Amino acid sequence: MVFARGSLRRAKPEPTGPGFGELFAALPVAVLVIDPDGRIAHANSACELLLNHSETTMVGQPYDAVLLPPEDYADRRDGHGFAAFDTEIEAVRGPKMRVDFVESPIADKPGWRIVTLHHAPQSRRVAQGADRTAGARAAVGAAAMLAHEIKNPLSGIRGAAQLLQNAGEDAELTQLITTEVDRIVALIDRMQDFTDTRPLKLAPTNIYPLLDHARRVALAGFARDMVIEEHFDPSLPPVLIDPDAFLQVLLNLLKNAAEALGGAVADPRIMLSTAYRHGMSVSTGQGRPRQKLPIEILVVDNGPGAPADIAEHLFEPFVSGKPEGKGLGLPLVEKLVRDQGGIIQYAREREPEVTVFRILLPRAA
Secondary structure (H helix, E strand, O other), rough: OOOOOOOOOOOOOOOOOOOOHHHHHHHEEEEEEEEEOOOEEEEOOHHHHHHOOOOOHHOOOOOHHHHHHHOOOOHHOOEEEEEEEEEEEEEOOOOEEEEEEEEOOOHHHHHOEEEEEEOOOOOOOEOOOOOHHHHHHHHHHHHHHHHHHHHHHHHHHHHHHHHHHOOOOOHHHHHHHHHHHHHHHHHHHHHHHHOOOOOOEEEOOHHHHHHHHHHHHHOOOOOOOOEEEEEOOOOOOOOOEOOOHHHHHHHHHHHHHHHOOOOOOOEEEEEEEEEEEOEEEEEEOOOOOOOEEOEEEEEEOOOOOOOOOOHOOOOOOOOOOOOOOOOOHHHHHHHHHOOOOEEEEEEEEOOOOEEEEEEOOEOOO
């Protein structure tokens, strides 16, 4: 068969996307792949940098010859994997570091595991409630006593203002006195909530009716013109909480989200989400065992988040990014979560960024 010159042209190769190896190497999170014998099979570039080891020298080595996992790793591993939030690990060739450590089994590959190591981002703020020393307890007690004592003279001032008003004195001035007294009393009431040291009544609870109730209250009031999405794990077990305190936490966080969204974005959205995090644990203080907190509840909004200069201090009293804010809402939320044995975390996550308040709680036994 004879072809005329130029009648047969070489077809241009179809462009192809990156292969698995290229994608794995380019992942921005440090990743290790462990084989059934507990040896390292793969490590990506981010892992090489984090652990100060090349993949060539790591492959084939026992896992713990390269990386010393969290203290209770061996005790808490199960078939579902392992996760430790804000935990300390040590690379054999590097310093100790704090990371989120997550190990998961690889589906349909018995014995194979994948491990990710992720530095906590600077945008993450965790409120774990430091131990209350004797001095801190004394300060709380003094604040509670002071709040109680201040309310007594305020009550007298309010009564005197009402008597003046009834006697025909300047109604505008007396009303101003009454309004300001009421405002101070409301602030003191919130301070007393914050300083209340009575233990909560914890009980195994199905949280879904509480989530639904909080959502309906929000949509009927402060989040009336917004969308509240739900992404729930239907198999979540009972949670060890005080139902009233938990509901107060939810309503405070939903109200906080609604206020952050007000006029800030064109399509305001809030999301309630739940998940069960197998193996999740957090540090409860130096020298103490890590605490299992597998129940995760998220309150997410697509607002701008907290100003950078106060993000470190969101859970401290009297810190607020709102012009009229008193800075007591999130500290009270943190206290209630802590009193139920959990922690709360603030973060800016995902792409595009959203605001995430993550609550981690213990499951009922």
